[in-house]
Amino acid sequence: MTTAAEALRDATAQLEGEWARSDAELLMAHALGVSRSDLLLRHMRDPVPGGFEALLDRRLAHEPIAYILGSAEFYGRRFTVTPDVLIPRGDSETVVAAALEACPAPRRVLDCGTGSGALLLTILAERPKASGVGIDRAPAALAVARENAAALGLGERADLHEADWAQAHWANDLGTFDLVIANPPYVEDDAPLDPSVRDFEPAGALFAGPNGLDQYRILVPQLSSLLETGGVAVLEIGANQAESVAAIARESGFAVQVRKDLANRDRALILT
Known part of the structure; x- marks a missing residue:
């Protein structure tokens, strides 16, 4: 069984760049249906959810993280965004x-x-x-x-x-x-x-x-x-x-x- 922690390490290496780890964590949290903080505190040993690889592939194809997640933060509030x-x-x-x-x-x-x-x-x-x-x-x-x-x-x-x-x-x-x-x-x-x-x-x-x-x-x-x-x-x-x-x-x-x-x-x- 591949854990979330192991998959995050692999995803970070694939994404590269300044925001690689952050993006990987956001995608994993989204796939698990939890917040990023919950992921880091409680779900790192969970098995990788089935949808994570598809989300990672979208990010590797340069699709913006906000479009993948469907929202972005602005001035302390969350806004729905689409293409x-x-x-x-x-x-x-x-x-x-x-x-x-x-x-x-x-x-x-x-x-x-x-x-x-x-x-x-x-x-x-x-x-x-x-x-x-x-x-x-x-x-x-x-x-x-x-x-x-x-x-x-x-x-x-x-x-x-x-x-x-x-x-x-x-x-x-x-x-x-x-x-x-x-x-x-x-x-x-x-x-x-x-x-x-x-x-x-x-x-x-x-x-x-x-x-x-x-x-x-x-x-x-x-x-x-x-x-x-x-x-x-x-x-x-x-x-x-x-x-x-x-x-x-x-x-x-x-x-x-x-x-x-x-x-x-x-x-x-x-x-x-």
């Missing part, structure tokens, strides 16, 4: 922190390109008096966001519906907001990405032209009409895009501040 949405990343927590700093008590929040809903729902969870609207052009992504809203008890405060800011009249019935947030597609079309990203995450939520700026050029000039007087917009950006996106924002009449992520890379712009 229809980008995986929420720690870098994007900078957007939430910057938004709550710049607009500490929002009443109405708009999330452009909501995906899993992680940004919008986190802000609503952190600010119980706020309500919000999340738009996305992908119905499958909105289904994931609605599932997350329901799981977090935020369904009544989060209005999630289909819209595309590249189409005329998309915002006609939305009204105005104290806070607008967005994590638009911003990856260059030919950017060298890890296979776990390029081959698995939705291309429509990643790529935005030869320099990654196409969606900012469309969205940013529309933000002023969506903001209340004194309102704030916060945008996620690529690590090398602060100057370019700030120039687009200034052309649209905004003052701009930059916020860095935990790795000290430019990650969010605050527009006022």
Whole structure:
């Protein structure tokens, strides 16, 4: 009988890399139907469950661990994720922190390109008096966001519906907001990405032209009409895009501040 501990050693050697052991433990815990901590404390001598090898094969093929497990952690909360949405990343927590700093008590929040809903729902969870609207052009992504809203008890405060800011009249019935947030597609079309990203995450939520700026050029000039007087917009950006996106924002009449992520890379712009 092969034990979980023995299988974990073999899986770690196959996966290699900085996160190999962590990924192997998460897959084993998932296969056993227990938490990672329970695995380490109580189940290391258990026989390997039948589904573990199939999960390991998926990870060896570069499928992201979050898609295999069906969820990801963001700002201390668990969000359902599927291949229809980008995986929420720690870098994007900078957007939430910057938004709550710049607009500490929002009443109405708009999330452009909501995906899993992680940004919008986190802000609503952190600010119980706020309500919000999340738009996305992908119905499958909105289904994931609605599932997350329901799981977090935020369904009544989060209005999630289909819209595309590249189409005329998309915002006609939305009204105005104290806070607008967005994590638009911003990856260059030919950017060298890890296979776990390029081959698995939705291309429509990643790529935005030869320099990654196409969606900012469309969205940013529309933000002023969506903001209340004194309102704030916060945008996620690529690590090398602060100057370019700030120039687009200034052309649209905004003052701009930059916020860095935990790795000290430019990650969010605050527009006022």
